[in-house]
Amino acid sequence: MNKHAITAQEREQILHRLHTTTENFAKIGEAFNRSPWTIKRIAQVVGVSAQGRDSYSSCTSCGAGISWHNKSGRCQPCGMKHLNSDPKERAKRSERLKRAYQDPEKLRRARLRIKENFRVAMENPEKRERFCSRARERFMRNVWSPEARAKWYAAQPHTLEKAFRTRFAWCPPEYLEQYRFLRQTKHLSYPQAKQIILDEIRVAKERAVNRLSPFERQEIALQKGAGLTEGYSRVTLGGVRRA
Numbered sequence: 611m612n613k614h615a616i617t618a619q620e621r622e623q624i625l626h627r628l629h630t631t632t633e634n635f636a637k638i639g640e641a642f643n644r645s646p647w648t649i650k651r652i653a654q655v656v657g658v659s660a661q662g663r664d665s666y667s668s669c670t671s672c673g674a675g676i677s678w679h680n681k682s683g684r685c686q687p688c689g690m691k692h693l694n695s696d697p698k699e700r701a702k703r704s705e706r707l708k709r710a711y712q713d714p715e716k717l718r719r720a721r722l723r724i725k726e727n728f729r730v731a732m733e734n735p736e737k738r739e740r741f742c743s744r745a746r747e748r749f750m751r752n753v754w755s756p757e758a759r760a761k762w763y764a765a766q767p768h769t770l771e772k773a774f775r776t777r778f779a780w781c782p783p784e785y786l787e788q789y790r791f792l793r794q795t796k797h798l799s800y801p802q803a804k805q806i807i808l809d810e811i812r813v814a815k816e817r818a819v820n821r822l823s824p825f826e827r828q829e830i831a832l833q834k835g836a837g838l839t840e841g842y843s844r845v846t847l848g849g850v851r852r853a
């Protein structure tokens with residue numbers, strides 16, 4: 611834009627244009643390499659109406675008239691929609707909020723504010739109805755429609771298996787067979803069977819840590835020719851011949 615002061619001659623030409631045409635300020639401004647604000651100011655001084663001259667173009671999304679003040683090329687609602695649909699902008703916003711809400715006091719206040727806003731809105735029957743009908747609609751569409759339900763089931767083929775895995779997170783798979791045996795053949799309760807298995811796991815772990823159990827150590831000692839302790843001479847160990 612031309613930064614120089616307007617000459618008398620230029621001013622005359624602009625005035626002439628304003629009086630003889632209905633062109634908007636931006637259009638005239640373009641012709642004289644001046645901003646629409648400059649033209650508007652001149653028009654105001656001489657009392658030329660701004661009626662119809664403020665609008666410049668139409669919203670690129672919906673076609674509504676927008677002013678030459680507008681920089682985005684969209685009307686306000688379309689501009690918001692556009693911003694909301696921009697993943698970059700949303701990420702930026704989310705980042706900003708996350709940072710702000712790291713402050714517990716801010717988070718507390720925001721929660722209260724949202725809750726209060728919602729409460730007030732729900733007191734308005736019109737808003738309440740709109741909210742409820744939208745919620746119903748969303749529910750029917752995203753949760754209850756045959757497609758949504760089919761999708762949900764398809765996504766959870768292992769619901770039972772998952773529940774089982776959660777309940778038996780304590781039980782390594784190699785012990786499941788034993789668990790079944792304890793429950794179904796021995797008719798033990800879940801806690802009893804669990805306790806037995808857990809004990810076995812603990813013993814097995816200790817064995818793994820010590821590498822050898824006392825029994826194994828005894829066995830090896832016997833193989834090396836160690837005798838049995840006095841008083842335990844009649845103890846027999848599987849596979850160990852009596853002396």
Ligand SMILES: [Zn+2]
Nearest residue numbers: 669672685688
């Ligand atoms: Zn629009």
